[in-house]
Amino acid sequence: MNTVEKPILAASTPPSAPASLRAKELAAGHQQHLVIEGLNLSLPKQQVTAIVGPNGCGKSTLLNTLGRILAPKGGQVLLDGKDIHALPSKQVAQKLALLPQDTTAPEGMTVLDLVRFGRQPHQQWYSQWSAEDQRIVQAALRAANLLELQHRELDKLSGGQRQRAWIAMAIAQDTPLLLLDEPTSALDLGHQIEVFELIQSLTQEGKTVAMVVHDLLNAARYADYLVAMKAGKIIAEGTPQEVLTAELVYELYQVHCQVMPDPISGVPLLVNIRR
Amino acid sequence: MWKKLLTQRPNGVARPYPLMVWMLLGAALLALVMLSSLLIGAGDISPAAAWQALLGQGHEEANFVIRELRAPRTLLGLITGAALGCAGALMQTLARNPLAEPGLLGVSAGSAFAVTVALLLGASSTTLSVYVAQAGALAGCLIVLSAARLNGVGNDPIRLVLAGATLSSLLLALTSLLLMFDQRTADEIRFWITGSVAGRDLATLKELLPSLALAAVLTLLIIRPLAALALGETMATNLGHKPGRIRFVAVIVVALLVGAATAMAGPIIFVGLVVPFIARTLVGADIRRYLWLCLVIGPIILISADTFSRIIVAPAELPLGVLTAMIGAPVLLAVVRANRLPRL
Numbered sequence: 001m002n003t004v005e006k007p008i009l010a011a012s013t014p015p016s017a018p019a020s021l022r023a024k025e026l027a028a029g030h031q032q033h034l035v036i037e038g039l040n041l042s043l044p045k046q047q048v049t050a051i052v053g054p055n056g057c058g059k060s061t062l063l064n065t066l067g068r069i070l071a072p073k074g075g076q077v078l079l080d081g082k083d084i085h086a087l088p089s090k091q092v093a094q095k096l097a098l099l100p101q102d103t104t105a106p107e108g109m110t111v112l113d114l115v116r117f118g119r120q121p122h123q124q125w126y127s128q129w130s131a132e133d134q135r136i137v138q139a140a141l142r143a144a145n146l147l148e149l150q151h152r153e154l155d156k157l158s159g160g161q162r163q164r165a166w167i168a169m170a171i172a173q174d175t176p177l178l179l180l181d182e183p184t185s186a187l188d189l190g191h192q193i194e195v196f197e198l199i200q201s202l203t204q205e206g207k208t209v210a211m212v213v214h215d216l217l218n219a220a221r222y223a224d225y226l227v228a229m230k231a232g233k234i235i236a237e238g239t240p241q242e243v244l245t246a247e248l249v250y251e252l253y254q255v256h257c258q259v260m261p262d263p264i265s266g267v268p269l270l271v272n273i274r275r
Numbered sequence: 276m277w278k279k280l281l282t283q284r285p286n287g288v289a290r291p292y293p294l295m296v297w298m299l300l301g302a303a304l305l306a307l308v309m310l311s312s313l314l315i316g317a318g319d320i321s322p323a324a325a326w327q328a329l330l331g332q333g334h335e336e337a338n339f340v341i342r343e344l345r346a347p348r349t350l351l352g353l354i355t356g357a358a359l360g361c362a363g364a365l366m367q368t369l370a371r372n373p374l375a376e377p378g379l380l381g382v383s384a385g386s387a388f389a390v391t392v393a394l395l396l397g398a399s400s401t402t403l404s405v406y407v408a409q410a411g412a413l414a415g416c417l418i419v420l421s422a423a424r425l426n427g428v429g430n431d432p433i434r435l436v437l438a439g440a441t442l443s444s445l446l447l448a449l450t451s452l453l454l455m456f457d458q459r460t461a462d463e464i465r466f467w468i469t470g471s472v473a474g475r476d477l478a479t480l481k482e483l484l485p486s487l488a489l490a491a492v493l494t495l496l497i498i499r500p501l502a503a504l505a506l507g508e509t510m511a512t513n514l515g516h517k518p519g520r521i522r523f524v525a526v527i528v529v530a531l532l533v534g535a536a537t538a539m540a541g542p543i544i545f546v547g548l549v550v551p552f553i554a555r556t557l558v559g560a561d562i563r564r565y566l567w568l569c570l571v572i573g574p575i576i577l578i579s580a581d582t583f584s585r586i587i588v589a590p591a592e593l594p595l596g597v598l599t600a601m602i603g604a605p606v607l608l609a610v611v612r613a614n615r616l617p618r619l
Binding site: 064067068069088089090091093094097098099100103104105106107108109110113114117118120121123125 | 495496499500502503505506507509510512513514515516517555559560561618
């Protein structure tokens, strides 16, 4: 995994200006059923926010509503202060990229084919593939360490490589905001770390990232800001050091534990976990 | 340049040859197939005599056969094949199902049914508007796709085909039933209803041109979003597209194409299934690439099937629809029997 010291995409253009995303008195859900109600959240700019909580607490619903896939049942999602559903979809797509949890691509599609899709919001129906598109796609592939694999078929890659390809597509979308739904589910430890480090590197070029994460430990380690949800409400938010307490863990998952700092990195660790 | 085009890329590369190579090969093959369609027939004009006629030196009878019978027939085959091939590709992308096909799913049957009803109501097959066929195709398409969206059916390719086959056989049975009541109509469209490009005049084609042009323009407008739809509805929305609107336009295009093809050649099955299948195998699953190839492979298959239909039981002719069904059925069985269906 290459650690990214310099901005990934900013060869000729300055990194895109940070955008703000905010939920205001948000209510959301499916059909008649409200999953989230009266939720307020402002994503800290240029940081990684992890949304954690038990199954069914509304994490994914929140992420999909923030990403305008689901229409809110009440309240608003504000992108740079404007109602996201009042903005043209294409304009939103230039500012916000969302990676859903279950992704499938047609058989035989290559990594490069997939990553090129990320440029669609920046193209007109009549416009050809530009040199700028080409440069950004290659930069995204480089960031995800996929340059050598770009002509390989997605089906023939490992789970971690495939997930990196999807993230590369989101990077190629070149948006200041990135929403990721469980980007490391179904990956083994090594591949999880690979993907999390890639995500972390994105904030260094001014991206604001929000991700739904199942694993509390990884959330604490790789996020700058932690949002804990339960039954459709945010019950705690702040830096992992501030927020992650034994009381919070019990309230979220009904398990007892102790929280101590990692002796090396200082991030909170859960020890002595029991029911 | 040729060497560069034909050089294989490194290991694990999905597509050894670029689209342009296949398009050129396809165009060459299509030219050959069209030429044989002009030269070969069930009548007693020898290919040599037909060749003379093509060069403008033939005798009267050969000239007539080539210009008035075989040339229109070949032209209709060209348009019908291209329309059905593209309609199949669009339907498969719409349904994300490699078995979706206008013939199997009842779109062609809907079109044929509409035409039969119009004939019974007093229209004559020469004045009949193609819009009737297109409206029927649209209705068939909407019915089967809404069935496919019902819970539990959407993710299972086989069940969509079952729903489509049910609709298709129902509509064809109703069509036969209607024809029993009206001998005049039955005689008039007997050949057409089994699928045939023979004996149609070019006036139909002229009438179709505006809607085919419209279909082409609409396809160009939605082709990029349609490709994105292959990544799922959420992803298409994320990329700034409106899946509902894209689907709607794609359904209209399918109806225009299948309606046009059916008005020309009757309900022809399996062409829409086989053509995209071959095209995808050659250039990959991105519709922006393989749709172009469908435009060439469709006519190749349809015109060669039509040419064969003239010679296998010569001096009689086999209806084209019978022949495509005979070829297509084993192909479908092979696809269904394969361990797994390709995922779209």
